[in-house]
Amino acid sequence: MNLFTELRSLVIAELAAMVAAGELPAGLDTTAVAVEPPRDPAHGDMATNAAMVLAKPAGLAPRAIADALARRLATDPRVSSAEVAGPGFLNLRLQPGVWQGLVKAVLEQGTEFGRSTVGAGAKVNIEFVSANPTGPMHVGHVRGAVVGDALANLLAFAGWQVTREYYINDGGAQVDVLARSAYERYREANGLEPEIREGLYPGDYLIPVGEALKAKYGTSLLDRPEADWLVDLREFSTAMMMEMIREDLAALGVRMDVFSSEKALYGTGQIEAAIETLRGLDLIYEGVLEPPKGKTPEDWEPREQTLFRSTAHGDDVDRPVMKSDGAWTYFAPDIAYHYNKVQRGFDQLIDIFGADHGGYVKRMKAAVSALSGGRVPLDIKLIQLVKLFKNGEPFKMSKRAGTFVTLRDVVEMVGADVTRFVMLTRKNDMALDFDFDKVLEQSKDNPVFYVQYANARINSVLRKAQGAGVAVDDATLAGADLALLSHSAELALIAKLAEWPRLVEVAAKGNEPHRVAFYLYELASDLHGLWNRGNDEVTLRFVQEDAGVTQAKIALARAVGVVISSGLAILGVTPVEEMR
Known part of the structure; x- marks a missing residue:
């Protein structure tokens, strides 16, 4: 039940009636006509821009269209008033029965309320995390993992077919460094002093890898030249690192559908096939790039390279895909990998x-x-940095990792639910401060606590009503006399509930899961506001002496709890039923 969609359909139908009556010219494009919450709730329940967007193509004054449309909309039984404001904005107020009926719909649909078909079953691939398989995931990976997983949940809820994918960067020089680092830990496991020279990975996380290598090879690799062991140790160490990464992701509640290997692109003809496809489109040529903008490096010299004519598709400059020595650039396998995704039939790709x-x-x-x-x-989403703080000071080191704070450090300190929610309290392209003290603080300033506290309050009032002998199952509450929900504060809370289906579609279309976290905070705030008003206005309390009135008010609280649970599920957060 999406009231905004329903009212937009009403607006479009009345515009069509105005065309039929000769009040508007035929052939108007109504795509941009929207029905939205007004910026100021005092102006009404909903607002439409119909007159503003149609005035110019119709050759009429916006207010003339708005006045005629308002008269027609006011006759609909769902609309209590339609008022024209300013140059032609149209504000609508709905009958209380519309809001009361929405509570019933939420209780009947449960957490399916708000689920959308806007994705129309399109296949979307979301590639996220894709950390180098050289060690445990760090806090920067945490944010990308949470954004990617929450976005996948959101798009699935809105009607897309979603594939979560991890691209293993195992084709570059960093996995050779990993193998050399693991070899030193292998020597250590055999009682020798490891030589963790500059450029190797120093973290203690490689000690178990060295022990596993000893268990497999004994002392047979000691004093052997690198050429004898590099390939085997590279594969062995990468496999162990990926197992660690899978465990890290599981600790955060993230599970991938597909793991794709960069290394698998080499020697299989996939890179060559992608480049030849571009060549067939006349997008590959031999040429010399201009020197870098700004101060030209001293060692720069013009060299003929194999270039992709990316400027033909919106890029600023053409890009090399093969070096002058015949080796592929880093860009070439990435082209092949994305070509593979296109060939797998995805309708949309998202990279984080x-x-x-x-x-x-x-x-x-x-x-x-x-x-x-x-x-x-x-669509490429860039994840900005996470700055960690504890006791008012920057929190930077992890002995296990050697140089950074790991995903496990964060989850072990505050829990996966808190970690996930906090990572979505800023848009992905904004830096985020993660204060280990504040994210556990029980205050309104902590959005995690504030939303969970709202859910806990709802469950507490359900238990209280049930203890008083009032039936509080959803079916009974849906059948309560919801016309008793008539106070403006109650109707305002229901109006916030009504925004949920629209919010899902807006957030999904923009690939913006943080909007769900923002909405949940606003909904929790409205619930807390109504609860606190009940301290002074007895009639607003959820539990009343009259069982019928209690059921109606409990129905509203329960509906809020349903939507909070639904939203938290998209974020990958477990609702708390009782605060401890």
Whole structure:
């Protein structure tokens, strides 16, 4: 039940009636006509921009259209008033019965309330995390993992078919460094002093890898040249690191559908096939790039390279795919990997990268545009840094990792639910401060606590009513006399509930899961506000002497709890039923 969609359909129908009556010209495009919550709730329950967006193509004054449309809308039984404001904005107020009926709908639909079909079953691939398999995940990966997983939940709730994918960066030089680092821990396991020289990974997390290597190889690799063991140790160490990463993700409540390997692209013809496809589109050529903008490096010299004509698809400059020595650039396997995703039949691709990948956005979008013929859109979300604080000071070190705070450090200190919610309290492209003290603080300033406290309060009042002999199952509450919910504060809370289905669609269309966290905080705030008013106005308390009145008020509280649970499920957070 999406009241905003229903009222928009009413507006569109009345506009069509105005065309039929000769009040508007035929052929008007109503795509941009919207029905939204007004910026100021005092102006009404909903507002439509119909007159403003149709005035110019209709050749009429906005207010003339708005006046005529208002007269028609006011005759609908759901509308109590339709008022024109300013140059032609149209504000609507709905009958109380509409809001009361929404409470019934929430209770009948449960957590399915708000589920949408706007995705129309389209197949979307979300690639996220994709950390190098060289060690445990750090706090920066946490944010990307949470954003990606919550976005996947959101899109599935809104009607998309979602695939969560992890791209294993196991084809670069960093896995050779991993193998060399593991070899030193293998020597350590055999009683020798490890030589953790500069450039190797120093973290203690490689000690178990060294012990596992000893268990497999004994002393047979000691004093052997690198060429004899590098390949085997690279594969062995990468496999153990990926197992660690899977465990890290599981601790955060994240499970991938697909793990794809960069290494698997080499020697299989996939990179060559992708580049040849671009060549067939006349997008690959031999050329020399201009020197870098700004101060030219001293060692820069013009060299002929194999280039992708990415400027033909919106990039600023063309990009090299093969070096002058014939080796592939880092960009080439990424092109092949995305081509693979296009070939798998996805209708939409989403990549969630760290902020340091900003220069990669246009070239990757250009490649996908070219390889899909413009059919498959690619949205790239950049995740800004997370700054950690504890006791008012920056929190920086993890002995186990050597140089950074790990995902496990964070989850063990505050829990997965708190971690996930906090990571969504800022939009992905904004830096986020994560204060270990504040995220556990029981105050309104802590959105995690504030939302969970609202849910706990709802459950406490349900238990209190049940203890007084009042039936509080959803079916009974849905059949209560909801016309008793007539106070303006109660209707305002229901109006906030009504925004949930619209919020789901808006957030899903924009790939913005943080909107769900923002909405839940606002809904919790409204619930707390009504609860606190009950301290002074007895008639607003959820439990009353009259069982019928109690059931109606409990029905509203329960409906809020349903939506909070639904929203938290999208965020991957477990609702708390009782605060301790």
